[in-house]
Amino acid sequence: xxxxxxxxxxxxxxxxxxxxxxxxxxxxxxxxxxxxxxxxxxxxxxxxxxxxxxxxxxxxxxxxxxxxxxxxxxxxxxxxxxxxxxxxxxxxxxxxxxxxxxxxxxxxxxxxxxxxxx
Amino acid sequence: xxxxxxxxxxxxxxxxxxxxxxxxxxxxxxxxxxxxxxxxxxxxxxxxxxxxxxxxxxxxxxxxxxxxxxxxxxxxxxxxxxxxxxxxxxxxxxxxxxxxxxxxxxx
Numbered sequence: 103x104x105x106x107x108x109x110x111x112x113x114x115x116x117x118x119x120x121x122x123x124x125x126x127x128x129x130x131x132x133x134x135x136x137x138x139x140x141x142x143x144x145x146x147x148x149x150x151x152x153x154x155x156x157x158x159x160x161x162x163x164x165x166x167x168x169x170x171x172x173x174x175x176x177x178x179x180x181x182x183x184x185x186x187x188x189x190x191x192x193x194x195x196x197x198x199x200x201x202x203x204x205x206x207x208x209x210x211x212x213x214x215x216x217x218x219x220x
Numbered sequence: 221x222x223x224x225x226x227x228x229x230x231x232x233x234x235x236x237x238x239x240x241x242x243x244x245x246x247x248x249x250x251x252x253x254x255x256x257x258x259x260x261x262x263x264x265x266x267x268x269x270x271x272x273x274x275x276x277x278x279x280x281x282x283x284x285x286x287x288x289x290x291x292x293x294x295x296x297x298x299x300x301x302x303x304x305x306x307x308x309x310x311x312x313x314x315x316x317x318x319x320x321x322x323x324x325x326x327x
Contacts, residue, residue, distance in 0.1 A: 149264070149307055151316035164315045165221075198263055205311035206254040208275070210263040 104128040106199050106211035114193075116220045120186040124199030124211060131180045132157040137202035140173065140184045142195040143213070150195075154202050155182055194218045222246055222310050224319035232325045239295040241322045243308035248288045252312040255284055255293045258321075259304045267306075268293065300326050 110122035124138070131138060140152040153173040154162040161173055167186070175182040186193060194217050200207035223246040233239050243253065251271040256264035266275050268284035271291055281296045295302055303326045308319040 147305065148320055149309075149318040151318070162314050166315070203269075205252060206266055206269045206309065207256075207264070208266050208269075210265070213263050 104201065104209050106201065106209060108197060108199050108211045108214040110197075110214055110216070112215055113217050113219055114189050116190055116218055117188055120184075120189050120193065120216060120218075122184045122197055122199075122214065122216075124182050124184075126180045126182075126201075130177075131175060131182065132177050135203065137162075137204065138175065138182045139200050139202045139207060141198045141200060141207065142193075143198070144195045152184065152197075189218045191218050191220070221315055222249060222313060222317055224308055224310055224317055226306075226308060226319040226322050228322060229320070230323040230325065232327050233298050234327045235298055235300055237298050239298050239302075239324060241293040241295075241306050241324075243286075243291040243293070243319050245289045245291075245310055245312075249310045249312035251287050252310055253284075253286065253291045254309045254311065256307045256309060257302075257304045258307065264307060295324075298324070298326070302326075 105127045107125045114120045137154040139154040142150050155173045155175050170187045172185045196213040196215050198213045199211045201209040225244045227242045253271045255268040257267050258264045272284045283294050285292050305321045305323045307321045
């Protein structure tokens with residue numbers, strides 16, 4: 103059974119860079135049928151799509167975050183990662199990684215809470 | 221960007237009653253609308269894809285309908301385990317967007 107697990111620092115200082123990794127188990131990240139994505143959920147509880155990546159490295163970014171984010175994939179370790187620069191309090195959220203079956207997210211990680219401190 | 225609105229914001233329902241949640245898109249999205257259930261402390265779970273296709277293992281009391289700009293998630297005969305927030309999500313175009321969610325409580 104496929105599982106995704108987010109990892110990264112729970113606390114990041116304002117203006118610094120956030121780096122998160124998602125480890126995929128129970129299946130290959132190189133499966134041609136899927137993309138891999140990041141979604142976050144703010145304390146106000148709304149969901150925000152961040153980015154998707156294909157195993158080839160093809161990416162889709164949210165326009166509102168595109169200038170600050172980079173998503174990458176490492177097929178040798180079955181992981182993909184998110185980097186978010188110049189974080190502010192507005193980036194405080196639960197960050198989820200997910201498997202994207204082209205149009206919908208059918209497998210989600212448990213999420214990792216990131217707090218941006220001043 | 222395609223905006224999604226949901227109604228109601230929240231609903232308190234007696235077990236056994238029917239629940240109807242509406243999601244409206246700011247422009248036509250065909251059937252590229254998906255529904256998720258999120259229980260407290262858990263990650264979202266995909267219930268319905270492409271407006272009306274139920275995911276494997278989802279109880280038959282959950283159903284979806286609609287196309288274009290107006291969509292509905294129906295829970296027939298609410299069970300206590302259905303207490304959750306329900307989100308719609310569109311994939312007609314990037315960026316993917318989500319509705320604000322509808323909270324369903326049990327009376």
